[in-house]
Amino acid sequence: MSEFILHQYPASPYSEKVRAVFGRKALPWQAVTIPVIMPKPELMPLTGGYRKTPVLQIGADIYCDTLLILDEIERRHPAPSLYPGDTEDQAKALSWWIERTCFGPAAAVIFAAVGDRVPQAFKDDRARFSGRDFDPAKMQAAAPAMRDTLRAHFAWLAGMLRNRPFMLGGEPSAADFAAYHVIWFLLRNLGEGIAAELGLAAAMPWYERMKAFGHGERSELDAQAALEIARKADPAPLQDQALGKAVVMADDTGRDPVEGELVALDEARVVLRRSDPQVGLVHLHFPRAGFILRRA
Ligand SMILES: N[C@@H](CCC(=O)N[C@@H](CS)C(=O)NCC(=O)O)C(=O)O
Known part of the structure; x- marks a missing residue:
């Protein structure tokens, strides 16, 4: 049985990033399908309140955020590398760029188009999640500007891919997976025609190469079984520092x-x-980039 348990749901782009990494590395993994909105009663015992998707569980170790999830998969299965050659810092910086600049505008463009059709419970949840109104009318008004933002950034992406198969050279890096899932999100919801509208026509062969990695060897796992696995496991030993309480x-x-x-x-x-x-002792791992740490 695989060590990797990914708590995810099919429509989640950040989950698609990790699924595609499992594909690239041809790894077996177990999928727990979690709710798309809160409450997530079978996830919270593992994460202590962290609600984003996906979360990677390995026994009683819980990895939050795909920046760190990719690092952990890479540490355990280094070949083929997500940071080929000497590209780790570049790949992380480019991942940060594309996700932080393009994921929000992509979501805005998508929900401007389909927001009227989503359930009220989803709108309320995502308003709480983002700290902003989920108002399809406002999103429709903002959509042209959001498309311009995407076109400006995607022009850089398309430029990077003009003379090389992947963003940093001949092999895919973490950056390709970060860009891939944002575009996957757009194409899945708005159809393939959106690629040309957003200036990505020339990047489609790259997109197809990314998609062709597939999802590795997936099997399904029940959420209760995942809790049981955590309960029976001990967190991997660390050089404990006992640094006091923190948030x-x-x-x-x-x-x-x-x-x-x-x-x-x-x-x-x-x-x-x-x-x-429900799960006993767990270790929750977060990256520093993108997270605020407050010590008591
Ligand atoms: N920086 C996070 C972003 C994760 C994220 O925003 N995920 C979206 C879904 S793709 C989410 O959590 N949406 C709300 C939810 O699923 O409850 C990461 O890299 O994992």
Whole structure:
């Protein structure tokens, strides 16, 4: 049975990023399908309140945010690398650029088009998640400007791909997976024609190359079985630092705070230890980039 348990749902673009990485590395993994909106009662015992999608579970270790999830998959299965050659920092910086500049506008363009058709419960949830109104009329008014933003950034992406098969050269890096899932989100919801409208026609062969990696060897796992796996496992040993109580929260959307004992900290990663009646002791791993750490 695979060590990797990905808590995800089919329509989630950030989940698609990780699914595609499993494809690239031809890895087996187990999928727990989680709710698209809160409440997520079978996820919260593992994450202590972190609600974003996806979350990677390995026994009693829980990895939040795809920046760190990719690092952990890479650490365990280094070949083929997500950071080929000496590209790790470039790949991470480019991932940050495309996700932070293009994911929000992509969501705005999509929900301007389909927002009238989504259930009210989804609108209310995503308003709470983003801290902003979910108002399809406002999104429709903003859509032309959002499309302009996407075109400006996608022109750089298309330029990077003009003379090379992948963003940083001959092999795909983490950056390609970050760009891929944003475009996957747009194409899945608005149809393939949106690519040309947003200046991505020339990048489509790259998109097809990314899609062709597939999803690796997926099997399904029940949410309760995932909780049981966490309950039976111990977190991987760390050089415990016992740094006192702390709170970690995302700095953009889904800012629900997670409290725990700070047990490891460096410039890239923070680890909180938490205990929950359903899963016992777990270690929650977050990246530093994109998260705020407050120590008690
Ligand atoms: N920086 C996060 C972003 C994750 C994210 O925003 N995921 C979206 C879905 S693709 C989400 O959490 N939406 C609300 C939800 O699923 O509850 C990451 O890289 O994992």
